[in-house]
Amino acid sequence: MQEELKILWEAYKQAVRSGGNPQALYREMVWPHLLARWREAPQVYPEPEAFAVSVHTLGTSPEATILAILGAGAEQAYVLHTRESAQYLDRLRVETGRPIQAIEVGKSDVTAIYREVKRLLDRHGDVPLALDLTSGTKAMSAGLAAAGFFFRRFYPKVRVVYVDNEDYDPELRRPRAGTERLIILKDPHEALGEVDALFAKEFYQKGEFTRAAAYFGGMVGRTGNQGWSLYQALTEMYAAWHALDFAEAHRKGKGLLSRLSENAWLDHPLNKNRASLRSQVDLLEVVSHFLKTQDLGRSEGVYGLARSLRLLSEREERPVLAALYAYRALELLLQERLLARYGRRAEEPGLTPEEGARLRKVLSEITRKPEEEVELPQKLGLLSLLALLRALEDPLLSRKPLSELQGLAGVLQARNSALLIHGLDVPKEGQIKALKGLVQELLQDLETRLRREGSGLLGVSLEPVPLGF
């Protein structure tokens, strides 16, 4: 049949050269054969798909649209036409032998095209649907393409298609009959392996490190470029960090730094932020070591952990979780302070009778209970930690007005009754704010102490490093 069309084409060309009307001759000599061929076996690239619905723009070239309808092979075909191109609708029905649903749009009204496509997708978005942009004005084709690629995000069964030709006859200004084919357009995501990096980056910037890591991991296979595995390690480091698994985070970070030093990766974009990265890995190491030794004397470890908890508290939308992070940061900072400044441990404070009396007095003031009703705890919880520091004349806690501490008392006592600890209460945003204020003051004070001691951890940014692409 391909051969037959070739012979026909030459005959047609001769007839035009002899002065015939090219349009009339085409319809008479060529088109019936081309149509018959497509009705029988449409040419589709890369391969025919079972579309349930097709949507077409229609301009002044109904032949292309007829081929597109036959190529898509859908049971339901919608045609977006202009007032002018309405004249071809009957021909479309007759020559394709299919029912056509016609929708009129303005020839430059892109918004109308969006609206119609969206309406059709609302109705048919769950079945394979072809959007054909072959015919129509630039506005119509561009609008259909825009709609197609935009809505694919929400309706993954939508494909954009068009009728192309492999050979154009410049003399006749027409595609050579028989070289037409319906192309099913890949989207850039399918065609380019490296596009996943953009999705990974999107997740990374939103702090969804586990998902970002999965994308980066998949890219190694798809692109054959091991450079992506360094990004995978980076995102896994942050994922573990935000899950408070510092040992794992440190292991990932250390491995990443060592790979970045290999010859093969000296030019890797992450090496541009090596200094930031190294300082983060150092912080992870210090916290990880602190957690392993459980030694509150390691003030730098407490500092790194408390800053991480504060960050997570700020990022967390759910008060019930944000409060937990903040409570724990506060407890750690108070415990560290008690040990560093006064050599006492919360689980065994070893108070002298005189200290015990002072603590009882402070607790009585803060809780507004008579002294005789105050019970001294064996292990110090949040409130008694705070009270003991004040009783010991800690500068930060002594200079606070009593009213502020009285306000905090309820918040601190609420910890145990929080829904995720042992109680049934949901912390309120206001309570968390008060907690955070105190955490901030304690952190600043600890920072000043660490600065005097020449710590290298001050000012380490907890923000994920830029990816460099």
Added chain:
Amino acid sequence: MQEELKILWEAYKQAVRSGGNPQALYREMVWPHLLARWREAPQVYPEPEAFAVSVHTLGTSPEATILAILGAGAEQAYVLHTRESAQYLDRLRVETGRPIQAIEVGKSDVTAIYREVKRLLDRHGDVPLALDLTSGTKAMSAGLAAAGFFFRRFYPKVRVVYVDNEDYDPELRRPRAGTERLIILKDPHEALGEVDALFAKEFYQKGEFTRAAAYFGGMVGRTGNQGWSLYQALTEMYAAWHALDFAEAHRKGKGLLSRLSENAWLDHPLNKNRASLRSQVDLLEVVSHFLKTQDLGRSEGVYGLARSLRLLSEREERPVLAALYAYRALELLLQERLLARYGRRAEEPGLTPEEGARLRKVLSEITRKPEEEVELPQKLGLLSLLALLRALEDPLLSRKPLSELQGLAGVLQARNSALLIHGLDVPKEGQIKALKGLVQELLQDLETRLRREGSGLLGVSLEPVPLGF
């Protein structure tokens, strides 16, 4: 100048009618004036934008591309051309007076276009960039449109543009000179207010209810349709539920049900799932009431809360948080069981000496410590709750092999040393799995009891209801 072009056009038409070559006459009579006009004041719709870079496809109509380059007005212009259209590059340079960077692509090679556009975006993605699809084959235009609308997600400063004309002269088969304009295409998201519903739905399906609620809320203003505010209430209900704020979740759900009963909203898609919705709101009410009264005798409340905690534990990727949810669910279920079956409360179990001795014996077996080293706690924690139920010959806990309980002991004791409670340990996934298994058994047993009591809460799905669009 517009008037001048009109007169020129008529003169040109006459010249063609008199038998002149249309192409040659156009270039001689019309084009210089049109070009002069666009060099001075390009026509751009809806209004000119300050593009830094423009990218164009080039086919056999260099005039349109020249207008597009002038209309975009960028300092850097890239032109994707085919081998055939390379011949026009010099003309583009001369007539636009701008440097043009040429990139050759195959005329049907869509992937090459994607690759080139991505390469250019990697380089210029942070500045306003125009992708012009006016000229070139369908494959080239479609490829550029696909790339443009796909990459806008990641590079929001990209715009897709094309040169349109308001008037086409059918006799001359050309746009009437002076009616051309560069159109900056809106994307469907900007053009159609209701598209935000798709983004909202995407967040809803991922369980990101707070973000979904923000989108639904914004839609009321954008579309003027109050129907979206019902979706906002729905998503806010789930957001509060997942933040364990049952009182707020119940308030939102109750308000939503009441609005769905109003005449105006009887046809609202959410009414299709009214039964599911009502059962969820009932569950929220029961839990909310339980939390308010803090009465563990309200078994249905414990049931609803424990199921919610289990769901959140399963959805949570971070072990440190997943463990907290599971521990709390387990504690609640054990406390409820102790009260419902044996009338004892964890905070004051009131054991007889005989029961105390039995508890000591069971604790000694489970922890593998000599009985004399076992200390009986005042308030029962997880492990002692479990042990007491076994000591009281609770059927579920008595029939468990001792080895299983011994395995659990470490997990239960680890709760207090968890990083977010009072300790510095990170729970491991294996520990959480063991916890969840026990939660599951206790829940099933509670369900059996509630079924006997004819509870209406059994089998209520915790899954968000379908949105109906």
